[in-house]
Amino acid sequence: MELELTTSPPPVEETLAARRAKRRAILAKYAGIASAALSQGVSPSPGPSSAVEPPPTSPAVSNTASQSHSPGATPALIDVERSAPVSSVISKRVSASVSPTPGIFSLAKDQGDGQVKGQVQDGPHEQISAADYDPSLDRREDEKRVLGVKDEPAEDIQLVEEEEEEDDVDDMFAIATTKKTKKVKNVVKKPAAPALITTTLDTAADSEGYYQVILGEQLDGGRYQVFSHLGKGMFANVVRARVLNSEPGEAVKEVAIKILNSVLSRFKAGQKEAQILNKLKEADPEDKKHVVRLERTFEHRGHLCLVFESLSMNLRDVVKRFGKDVGLNIKAVRAYAHQLFLAMSLLRKCNIMHADIKPDNILVNEQKTLLKLCDLGSASDASENEITPYLVSRFYRAPEIILGVPYDPALDIWSIGCTLYELYTGKILFPGRSNNQMLLLMMELKGRFNSKMIKRARFGSMYFDELGAFQSVERERVTGADVIRQVHITAPARDLRQRLMPPASVKMKDDEGKLLISFIDLLDRCLALDPAKRITPKEALVHPFIRGMPLPQGPLPSFDELPSFRNFPGCAWDVWGKDDELGTINLLTEDVVREAAKEIKLGKTICLNWPINFPRKPLFNRQPPSIQMWKKGEDIAVHDDSIEINTQSGSQWDGLRHFGLLEHQIFYNNTPSEFFKTGSLVQDFPDKVDNDFIKYGIHNWAQHGICGRGVLLDLVRYYTESGDPLPYDPWTTHSIPISDLEACAKKQGVTFKQGDILILRMGFMQRYLSSTQEVRDALAGKVETLAGIEQGDESKRFLWNNHFAAVASDQPTVESWPPPFPHHLHQTLLALWGMPIGEIFDLEALSKACAETGRYTFFFTSWPLNILGGVASPPNAAAYL
Numbered sequence: 001m002e003l004e005l006t007t008s009p010p011p012v013e014e015t016l017a018a019r020r021a022k023r024r025a026i027l028a029k030y031a032g033i034a035s036a037a038l039s040q041g042v043s044p045s046p047g048p049s050s051a052v053e054p055p056p057t058s059p060a061v062s063n064t065a066s067q068s069h070s071p072g073a074t075p076a077l078i079d080v081e082r083s084a085p086v087s088s089v090i091s092k093r094v095s096a097s098v099s100p101t102p103g104i105f106s107l108a109k110d111q112g113d114g115q116v117k118g119q120v121q122d123g124p125h126e127q128i129s130a131a132d133y134d135p136s137l138d139r140r141e142d143e144k145r146v147l148g149v150k151d152e153p154a155e156d157i158q159l160v161e162e163e164e165e166e167d168d169v170d171d172m173f174a175i176a177t178t179k180k181t182k183k184v185k186n187v188v189k190k191p192a193a194p195a196l197i198t199t200t201l202d203t204a205a206d207s208e209g210y211y212q213v214i215l216g217e218q219l220d221g222g223r224y225q226v227f228s229h230l231g232k233g234m235f236a237n238v239v240r241a242r243v244l245n246s247e248p249g250e251a252v253k254e255v256a257i258k259i260l261n262s263v264l265s266r267f268k269a270g271q272k273e274a275q276i277l278n279k280l281k282e283a284d285p286e287d288k289k290h291v292v293r294l295e296r297t298f299e300h301r302g303h304l305c306l307v308f309e310s311l312s313m314n315l316r317d318v319v320k321r322f323g324k325d326v327g328l329n330i331k332a333v334r335a336y337a338h339q340l341f342l343a344m345s346l347l348r349k350c351n352i353m354h355a356d357i358k359p360d361n362i363l364v365n366e367q368k369t370l371l372k373l374c375d376l377g378s379a380s381d382a383s384e385n386e387i388t389p390y391l392v393s394r395f396y397r398a399p400e401i402i403l404g405v406p407y408d409p410a411l412d413i414w415s416i417g418c419t420l421y422e423l424y425t426g427k428i429l430f431p432g433r434s435n436n437q438m439l440l441l442m443m444e445l446k447g448r449f450n451s452k453m454i455k456r457a458r459f460g461s462m463y464f465d466e467l468g469a470f471q472s473v474e475r476e477r478v479t480g481a482d483v484i485r486q487v488h489i490t491a492p493a494r495d496l497r498q499r500l501m502p503p504a505s506v507k508m509k510d511d512e513g514k515l516l517i518s519f520i521d522l523l524d525r526c527l528a529l530d531p532a533k534r535i536t537p538k539e540a541l542v543h544p545f546i547r548g549m550p551l552p553q554g555p556l557p558s559f560d561e562l563p564s565f566r567n568f569p570g571c572a573w574d575v576w577g578k579d580d581e582l583g584t585i586n587l588l589t590e591d592v593v594r595e596a597a598k599e600i601k602l603g604k605t606i607c608l609n610w611p612i613n614f615p616r617k618p619l620f621n622r623q624p625p626s627i628q629m630w631k632k633g634e635d636i637a638v639h640d641d642s643i644e645i646n647t648q649s650g651s652q653w654d655g656l657r658h659f660g661l662l663e664h665q666i667f668y669n670n671t672p673s674e675f676f677k678t679g680s681l682v683q684d685f686p687d688k689v690d691n692d693f694i695k696y697g698i699h700n701w702a703q704h705g706i707c708g709r710g711v712l713l714d715l716v717r718y719y720t721e722s723g724d725p726l727p728y729d730p731w732t733t734h735s736i737p738i739s740d741l742e743a744c745a746k747k748q749g750v751t752f753k754q755g756d757i758l759i760l761r762m763g764f765m766q767r768y769l770s771s772t773q774e775v776r777d778a779l780a781g782k783v784e785t786l787a788g789i790e791q792g793d794e795s796k797r798f799l800w801n802n803h804f805a806a807v808a809s810d811q812p813t814v815e816s817w818p819p820p821f822p823h824h825l826h827q828t829l830l831a832l833w834g835m836p837i838g839e840i841f842d843l844e845a846l847s848k849a850c851a852e853t854g855r856y857t858f859f860f861t862s863w864p865l866n867i868l869g870g871v872a873s874p875p876n877a878a879a880y881l
Helices: 012-039 063-067 135-147 264-283 315-322 330-349 399-403 410-425 435-446 451-455 496-500 510-526 537-541 583-587 590-599 699-704 715-720 738-748 764-769 773-779 793-801 825-833 844-853
Strands: 156-168 177-189 224-232 236-243 254-260 294-300 303-308 362-364 371-373 470-475 482-487 605-607 626-631 639-644 652-654 708-714 734-736 757-761 787-789 806-809 837-839 857-862 877-880
Touching (some): 264 303, 315 362, 330 371, 330 510, 590 708, 590 857
Parallel strands (some): 708 757, 806 837
Antiparallel strands (some): 156 177, 605 877
């Protein structure tokens, strides 16, 4: 129906545009002043400034005090819409958590760094602004699809005048005042929805079971007083309240109270949410994992009420304020991503799926430096994975949900990928109007689904025909009717790199360009179509983007291109970054490991560890192993044992704490010797570990794993295959030239790949096993002289330029011993490269198997002992042929 207006007020769009232009001019005028103030230590009041600085912290200030409102503080300029999602309203106080993010980062994108409007390349589908989107609308549409309800036509349209608050900002550091203006909007009046319940316990609830909030009302027997109604979501509404029973002299505390709908199913859902929140709280007693804190629960007139800590705004509001249509600064996205994956690590530890991660369900503190994951109303134990195609808000819904594939916590990683894209671009990544269109958009970004995934999908036949063609449901432009079009997708139409990298005409700062490449890689791994291939929270937390490092690009530098450290050539500290604790194990990426697994042809496994009992008398004056076993009682058929060993007495990996640059007393990554504590390394609680106390420990390799393609160079067989004797005594100093290693590899038909684990059989174990016990024991009593690869730069070039992830041998040292002081290989490999050195591996069975099969490559696995701060470890290594 048409509206006839007697007067013609200025168009709303023009009025809003003029107002925004005025606001931008004011902000631009004072931007320089704000930046200067920050550099001088002046903290502007919270508001539209894009510079973010956390409040100073003091050990003497309690958590309660840190959350209280300072009398002179300027209130944040927060616009909370009446229809805002529940999660947007858990109000505005600073959490007591300690943020792992940088102290100061910019939210808004710089105009000169290439991160400007227009950077995101438009595709064939409509781009939806992340700032203006209300996800609850799509959730309601999905519910209608489940119930088979069609949209009802509007019965009437009327003109309504509303008062709108307009910020009147005259100074960046002054309190913003507001003035009220009139705006005209069309309001569609729909027939009243049928009640979802037949009876309620509460006459104050509306027909749908939502509590009708009264400002000033006291809740929970006068404990709280409501002073603001913040919004209504799908299952509850949220109010802001003051705690009335504060102690004398104590600052008034504010909380957010989520009042659940009184429908029985939603009441029970609220109870389940409270149980999950309490479980997460118990697993994170120090509040370091960025999940919102539930303080308590109570019932009010038939409604379950959940009391939460108070925060400021959600991330959709942050994007709306600081990055509307262009997104946030990449460093801010990195800081938020770090905290999100910490939250995911807690959920994964507790076996919980959130199942509704999106910007609306992520809150930030008043300074915008700290975030909390909230609204766990859809959360469940990972075992509760009943297949339903409408779990998770649609734009953030993982493909396995839509297809009906059994799902797990990886669905949250997909949602995080969508959210991070949104934060950086200001646009929705997958704005599909239905599940069908969502799948099409996913394939346009990531390519075709794996056929195995389609076959095991309960709803696969709804979307793909027998030949694998996608049945795309599209809206006919003329009639508006839905039509089906067959779509054959093999490769991505426009991948993340094409969408996010700016055009060549836009110049980015070098460091931010590299960080963007790392960000694209992280997103790509979050958005793997196959949930089994998605990045895990643990892997994400060490990803180069989260660690603030560029993704290694192209070939690694050669040995001669590496810088020197003082008088030591070939220093690789800059390759992996100043905070790295993995060294060359960084080369064992998921792709490298996945490719290496293809080496398994026969399913044959071979242990590469000498029994921990041997040798009875270790070399290098090390403590012999002691193993004791005893019965638990005279008449009990139960035994215990205890093992006391030097971790380098037998088969072993030398770790980064083992050897430094002797003359400079420097360990890996320029760490001085005095940094390391010695003596008893006691760690009382796994959640209270001092990271400095354990830095560069063997646990880093244990938790990553040393797994990849193993390559055996069987030098003993190479030298003796024609019947000649071994040209050296393995127990006597002898240098094996690199040319012999290369000749051996050629004879065996081996071509090296980046990330290979090089294993050298040089004869120590063969000689040891063929000697008498008297001769073996005498070996430990003399000065160590051993055969090994030649010392010097040629060996360094060979090991580095082939980019091995690790090197091991059957000798007690990989290099010939004793070494020329000071530049022997132990110092370079461990202190300058971070390369694991394996010693006294048992390679006899492997040598025989490789000779029989004619294959000298295999899948290699090693899981060192998970010793926090450990120096070395038995390898627990195996070969799979």
